[in-house]
C-alpha cells in the first residue's frame with residue numbers, strides 16, 4: 001500500500017449543503033482522535049501476519065488528510081500522526097518526495113480571508129496550494145462565478161478543484177429548496193459555469209487533468225491520481241475507505257462508534273464490497289474517462305456503434321495520441337458516455 005487517506009471528521013459547524021460524515025465540535029478532541037487512529041494503525045499491523053511493527057512491504061508515496069476539517073487539528077496532533085505513519089513504513093521506502101495533503105478551511109467564504117491564508121502558507125514555505133471552488137449555486141445567493149474564478153486565479157494556486165453543487169437529501173439546503181426558500185440550480189447554469197471555468201483556467205495555463213481538477217506546471221494531485229488509476233489505498237479514521245484492487249472496505253462513519261470500536265480492539269470496518277469483473281470493468285472505464293488519460297483507441301470496438309460515435313461527431317470526445325479523451329462538454333455528460341462505451345464492449 002503506497003497511498004493512505006486519513007479522515008478527520010471534525011468541523012466547527014455544518015455547511016448548509018454538506019452531507020459528509022462529520023462530527024460538529026466546539027472543542028476538537030485531538031488527543032482522543034490521534035489515539036484512535038494509532039489504535040487502528042496498530043490493529044492493521046496486527047491483522048497482517050506477514051508484517052512486523054515498523055516494517056511494511058511497501059512505502060508511502062502519498063498521505064491525504066481529508067475531512068471534515070483536518071486543519072482544526074493542532075500541529076502536535078498532525079505531527080504525531082505523520083511520525084506514526086512514517087514509523088509504520090520502512091525509511092527506505094518512505095519516499096523523500098512523499099506528497100502530504102491537508103484540507104483546510106479558511107473559516108469564512110470571504111475572499112480576503114482566503115488570500116490571507118494563501119499568504120500565510122507561502123510565508124511558511126508551502127507553495128503547492130490548491131483551492132476548492134463550488135459552482136452552480138442557487139441564484140438567490142447572487143453569486144458572480146466569473147469574478148470568483150478571477151479572484152482565485154489572481155492568487156496563482158498550483159492547483160484548482162471546481163465542483164458542481166449537488167443538492168443532497170437531508171441537508172438544510174435541500175429543505176430550503178423543498179419549501180421554496182431557495183431555487184435549485186438549473187442544468188443550464190451548471191453547464192455554463194463549468195465551461196466558463198475551463199476557458200478561464202485554460203487561458204491562465206491550467207490544464208484540466210480530471211473532470212473537476214486542474215493544475216499548472218504539472219502539479220497534479222498524486223494521491224487523487226492514484227484513485228483514478230485504480231491503485232490500491234488504505235483509509236484510516238471514521239468513514240475512511242480502503243481498496244486493495246478487488247475489495248473495497250469502509251469504516252464505521254460515526255466518530256464515537258468508531259472510537260469505541262478501536263478502543264475495544266475491534267475492527268472499525270463497517271462493511272465491504274467485493275467487486276465483480278463487470279463492476280471492475282465499468283469502474284476502470286469510468287475512472288479512465290474522468291481523466292485526461294482516457295482510453296486507448298485500440299481497446300474500443302471498431303467501428304464504434306452510433307451511440308458512441310456521436311460523441312466524436314459532436315466534439316464531446318476526441319482522439320489524442322491514440323487515446324479517446326473527453327472534451328469539457330463530454331465531462332459534463334460523463335455517465336452517458338460511459339454507458340455508451342461499455343455498451344459497445346471494450347476489450348482491454
Ligand code: SF4
Nearest residue numbers: 011014015018067068
Ligand atoms: S467544512 Fe467541509 S466537511 Fe465541514 S461541514 Fe463544511 S463542507 Fe462539510
